[in-house]
Amino acid sequence: MDNKSKKVGFIGLGAMGFGMACNIVKSGVPTTVYDIDEKKVRAVTDRGAMASESIALLARNSDVVITILPGEGAVEKVYLGQSGLVEDGKKGSILIDMGTTSTGLLDKISKQVENKGIKLLGAPVSGGAIGAEEATLTIMVGGDKDAFDKCQGILQAMGKKVVYTGPLGTATVVKLVNNLLLFVKCAAIAEGFVLGVKAGVSTDVLYDLITSSSGTDWALETIFSRYAFRGKFTPPSFALAGVLKDLGLARKMAKELDVSTVLADLSYELFEKAVDAGKGEMDFSAILSLLEEQAGVKVRFGDREESNSES
DSSP states (O other): OOGGGSOEEEEOOSTTHHHHHHHHHHTTOOEEEEOSOHHHHHHHHTTTOEEOSOHHHHHHTOSEEEEOOSSHHHHHHHHHSTTSHHHHOOTTOEEEEOSOOOHHHHHHHHHHHHTTTOEEEEOOEESHHHHHHHTOEEEEEEEOHHHHHHHHHHHHTTEEEEEEEESTTHHHHHHHHHHHHHHHHHHHHHHHHHHHHHTTOOHHHHHHHHTTSTTOOHIIIIIITTTGGGTOOSSOSSBHHHHHHHHHHHHHHHHHTTOOOHHHHHHHHHHHHHIIIIITTSBGGGHHHHHHHHHTOOOOTTHHHHHHHHO
8 A cells, every 4th residue: 555545644733743744745645634723724724634523533534643742641632532543543553653752651552552453653753843844854763663664655754864763662762862962952052152142242153153163053053043042932843841841751761760860950940940930832942031031131143233233
């Protein structure tokens, strides 16, 4: 069965899911979508998708069901709840969870689907809303290898790199390590740039030289340059509150394995302060604004020109 003969169901049309679903539709794969936000559903159906009235109907009529949901509570409800994917999924179908879901919950779902002849893949992504929109995501996939092989074409419609990591749960490990590194580096970027600006160097000069030096980073060049340094914290590419979920899962995994996470712990505390300060729905690069407020500076492109015009 080729990819265009498979019927795909897609649940979750948030900042990530919207672009991902649109790219599947664009690839020519018959796609049915579901989300509690009817406006988001209409936006995807306008591009050629079909809409489902319920999760149950979508599950019964899909060969492959993809979900990307905001938290583990939503994942558990959609998969294991009444009229959910496990209860109503059809034999031989493949379920793909593309959020950052703990290995424990994936195992719980897997045990429920085994007796129904349904396969489960855990396939978290990296690349943010920009990557979701531009189909340049990195997609890491764990689970049944045969199921992975059958879904490669669909996954490739959403990303530039699709890699099989091994058994179910291994992709989650890779994603949690990736996000631990990302968020620790974001905290360091914010701290460094606030320090540099406070010491009298413009954001533009700092950015120009650091992105040409050993201190550069993907988050600096892709996220901070497009969002934080322009004061654009909404809508978020990834909500700051989500950092606590992902870092929390990474720290939990480390604790279970007796691995020290000094830098992750400090970064978690910093992001937690930002959430407590009401920044949870902002872009995660808004960690910069917390440190700006503490230091009494603004780190923005063009800050030297603004400073000169004020004087």
